[in-house]
């Protein structure tokens with residue numbers, strides 16, 4: 376593994392133990408600047424919090440977002456053979472081709488907000504093991520996925536969105552979330568690409584089988600990702616961790632992205648302080664997962680697509696917030712009377 380950032384999960388854990396925080400001076404300066412801008416106090420609502428948060432991570436009270444990056448990881452899942460998705464596993468590779476050709480929803484949204492989009496298929500011809508019979512990945516496989524995510528982040532980006540494609544991955548995400556936070560499988564299992572009631576019940580049983588098979592993964596961060604996750608989840612976690620090291624703020628996407636991110640938070644509370652929730656997915660348990668992570672979503676549009684699409688849309692909201700903080704006049708500059 377020479378040349379790769381991590382040769383073991385122990386090395387990933389060591390990186391998690393040593394994370395940079397936001398710039399306290401920039402946070403204070405942005406808070407003070409926000410209070411002087413030509414608007415009634417708090418009139419921009421959560422846009423103000425988001426802009427100050429962004430300023431803290433970028434180390435300046437007048438930041439701009441002009442190099443956002445959307446990175447999509449794709450993986451295939453052994454558990455897809457259990458009939459847990461409404462679509463066949465071939466769709467994963469077919470959608471990768473669609474992303475590359477510019478034809479998917481996320482391509483349009485990324486382009487709308489001036490984001491670069493990169494696609495990384497991760498050994499699509501080698502699905503993970505069915506987690507009801509074995510750990511989804513070996514330690515080396517998860518480590519390789521985390522490294523792929525780490526290496527995919529452009530160090531010149533000023534905002535990161537991590538997206539995914541992987542038929543069956545809402546099953547993996549449900550199992551990871553249930554393992555990390557506890558509770559019955561049904562409470563974490565949703566319809567994914569559109570299962571009917573009977574298929575939804577079978578999917579919850581598959582998730583429950585996975586949880587019973589890997590009791591040592593309960594609450595155990597990377598071990599939950601290894602036993603129940605997938606390559607694209609591991610890569611998203613690796614990219615989010617790399618972004619933290621580079622002080623690049625992250626917008627989290629839907630249920631699958633948040634389940635992957637939750638593994639970092641379980642390993643190291645505060646590991647997601649540089650991440651904001653882009654949207655609330657219509658996937659049933661996403662609200663519960665966001666609650667467990669202490670994140671309030673920027674948007675709630677009944678989207679349930681994945682691909683990074685909800686987070687890509689939220690780039691526009693965050694750009695607007697940051698432009699207000701950085702571009703608005705103060706009361707003194709504009710000659711506007713204060714209260």
Ligand SMILES: Cc1cc2ncn([C@H]3O[C@H](COP(=O)(O)O)[C@@H](O)[C@H]3O)c2cc1C
Nearest residue numbers: 460462539540541542543544545567568681
């Ligand atoms: C055409 C198509 C495009 C997609 N783009 C994202 N997903 C989403 O659906 C999958 C998860 O749902 P499940 O667990 O039910 O398979 C993931 O690939 C996710 O990104 C798609 C799914 C389909 C069919």
Ligand SMILES: O=C(O)c1cccnc1
Nearest residue numbers: 629630656658679680681
């Ligand atoms: O929340 C998501 O990201 C999601 C939900 C359903 C299917 N694919 C993705």
